[in-house]
Amino acid sequence: MRRLIAALLLCGASAVYAGAQKYEPLSASVQAALHKAVSDARPSVSSFKMPEDAADWLGEMSRRLEKRIPDRAYRIDLLRSVHYEATRAGLDPQLVLGLMQVESGFRKYAVSSAGARGYMQVMPFWVKLIGQPEDSLFDLRTNLRYGCTILRHYLDIEKGDLYRALGRYNGSLGKPEYPNLVRAAWQNHWSYDKPARLAQSERPS
Numbered sequence: 001m002r003r004l005i006a007a008l009l010l011c012g013a014s015a016v017y018a019g020a021q022k023y024e025p026l027s028a029s030v031q032a033a034l035h036k037a038v039s040d041a042r043p044s045v046s047s048f049k050m051p052e053d054a055a056d057w058l059g060e061m062s063r064r065l066e067k068r069i070p071d072r073a074y075r076i077d078l079l080r081s082v083h084y085e086a087t088r089a090g091l092d093p094q095l096v097l098g099l100m101q102v103e104s105g106f107r108k109y110a111v112s113s114a115g116a117r118g119y120m121q122v123m124p125f126w127v128k129l130i131g132q133p134e135d136s137l138f139d140l141r142t143n144l145r146y147g148c149t150i151l152r153h154y155l156d157i158e159k160g161d162l163y164r165a166l167g168r169y170n171g172s173l174g175k176p177e178y179p180n181l182v183r184a185a186w187q188n189h190w191s192y193d194k195p196a197r198l199a200q201s202e203r204p205s
Contacts, residue, residue, distance in 0.1 A: 020116055062076075095190075103170075114171070120141075120147025124137065126146055
């Protein structure tokens with residue numbers, strides 16, 4: 001299994017495992033909560049606690065993503081958006097990057113055979129269910145907002161069970177291939193340890 005996962009990641013298996021979330025009826029309260037989650041305007045604040053944290057994380061993730069997205073300005077904008085939307089939804093930004101790698105290979109206009117769209121391969125029925133008619137799943141921030149909101153929804157349904165939540169996200173609940181691929185991409189390509197910093201009073205003069 002480990003060899004299969006490694007081989008698929010190396011050959012860019014995103015098209016094979018692109019998602020197809022399945023439509024499930026939602027209660028009125030859940031539908032309203034999800035609608036609010038995808039409709040809230042993005043405030044002009046950073047999701048990073050400190051400027052140094054932003055510089056460290058963006059610098060490291062940008063280096064890793066450079067081969068896939070050569071345009072530095074767009075790459076940084078994407079990474080800032082990933083960090084913001086993941087943090088907003090209570091998700092690990094590195095997990096979201098791993099999911100994007102497997103789902104779309106970081107291709108903005110990726111479309112799966114089932115019709116899932118964009119970086120996080122969101123199914124169009126979600127726009128009718130919880131969004132606005134003008135929402136475009138090929139828009140960077142819209143796609144990330146929907147994708148992170150949907151994954152958070154599935155995690156809540158599964159009471160924090162990431163394996164089952166990822167299966168729901170991909171439309172392959174109960175099958176190990178997709179959750180294993182996302183976890184492998186997350187751990188092998190996007191894991192991140194925040195640099196240790198000396199407190200101001202501990203720094204040498």
